Amino acid sequence: MSKTYKCAVLGVGGRGSGWVSKLHKHKECEIVAVNDISENRLKSLKEKYKVNTYTDYTELLEKESLDFCVIASPHYMHAPMTVVAAENDVNVFSEKPMAINLQQCDEMIIACRKNDVKLAIGFQHHYSPTLAYLKDAIAGAEGELGSLGRITDIIMTGRHYRSEMYYLMSSQVDPKTGVSSGQWRGRWQTEGAGILINQAVHNIDAFQYVCGDIRSVQAYAKTISWEHKFIEVEDTVVACCELENGGFGNMIMTSSNKKADKNSITVHGTNGYMRAAGGFCANFIEMDTRYKNEEDYEVPFYTDPKWNQLDNFLIAISEDKEPFVHGEEGRKSIELIRAILKSAQIGGKVQLPLVDNVAFPTLNNVNRRAPPEF
Ligand SMILES: NC(=O)c1ccc[n+]([C@@H]2O[C@H](COP(=O)([O-])OP(=O)(O)OC[C@H]3O[C@@H](n4cnc5c(N)ncnc54)[C@H](O)[C@@H]3O)[C@@H](O)[C@H]2O)c1
Known part of the structure; x- marks a missing residue:
């Protein structure tokens, strides 16, 4: 008998709401909760999919019993959301890009390894x-x-x-x-x-x-x-x-x-x-x-690679394998x-390999202003 994976989506704007619809249709997935800072977005998804809604992703990850979450928030939020998910034993599928710098990528890899959860990055064309x-x-x-x-x-x-x-x-x-x-x-x-x-x-x-x-x-x-x-x-x-x-x-x-x-x-x-x-x-x-x-x-040949990444991720969870696009691959x-x-x-x-020794990029435009310090 096939397993049902309980899941949530964090960040339900353009991409995240697409994920909610995909997961809702997937026969092995049950979408139970969504998170966003926009109350309006949460309201319409609650009505349509009967899911629990949270404006605070930490609360969602602590309260819900999940197999995995999909992270589709702005780029700078991928790392903090991944760390909290891993600490709550939730497998992570993070949308591309993995994060905004190498320090954040490393935090994500370490948190998922330490808590023994899978980390996959959403590069669908890689498949x-x-x-x-x-x-x-x-x-x-x-x-x-x-x-x-x-x-x-x-x-x-x-x-x-x-x-x-x-x-x-x-x-x-x-x-x-x-x-x-x-x-x-x-x-x-x-x-x-x-x-x-x-x-x-x-x-x-x-x-x-x-x-x-x-x-x-x-x-x-x-x-x-x-x-x-x-x-x-x-x-x-x-x-x-x-x-x-x-x-x-x-x-x-x-x-x-x-x-x-x-x-x-x-x-x-x-x-x-x-x-x-x-x-x-x-x-x-x-x-x-x-x-x-x-x-x-x-x-x-031509195949639509969009679905393969989700199936690959579900197999990685159930068979305890590395996803095809795992954290180290996404980091590259x-x-x-x-x-x-x-x-x-x-x-x-x-x-390369690069020593990325700045926590965040500075606010300087590479064209019009002085270069940021590395
Ligand atoms: N794989 C692909 O081809 C593909 C395509 C489009 C977008 N994406 C990725 O998906 C992610 C989202 O992109 P988008 O186009 O949907 O952006 P978007 O702005 O439409 O959606 C982002 C959502 O995150 C919410 N959000 C912001 N801060 C939050 C927080 N602290 N907690 C919870 N929710 C928060 C926003 O309110 C918004 O609803 C990005 O990483 C983007 O690169 C991937």
């Missing part, structure tokens, strides 16, 4: 067979007939337009204090960065997954679009990496183009090249010159983001 196919092709690049040969470069673009309204709509008021923290998006303290940590974090996760280890990074970051004139964080980034496999990696990420070429990862080797495109670079292989002529390329994209920001701010090369 795409397209990326696994690309990773295998890069890993086995040299030696075989039809191989790519020695990898020279891997180029990734992540373009996700965001309007002024997108940033203005993310306001929140804490009902306990009545204090508005303003827009959580577009601010170092609450979002952690801009395009890098919110939208392109999926591309960065895909990039680090297929490329393998990265030795060093050199980057530029700016806020370019006039639509983004009031945000603190970057909207356009170019980063160049030296890869452990010997080649180079190049990334362009921006939220400034109303119309743009699609997202892609292109891998060039001495014998041929491959290109994955669509969505967050994870939907289909557009070209694979290893076994075919260039003109013959076709889409080999934050390490790369922090290295990119540091490089842009100091104007030089940054080696």
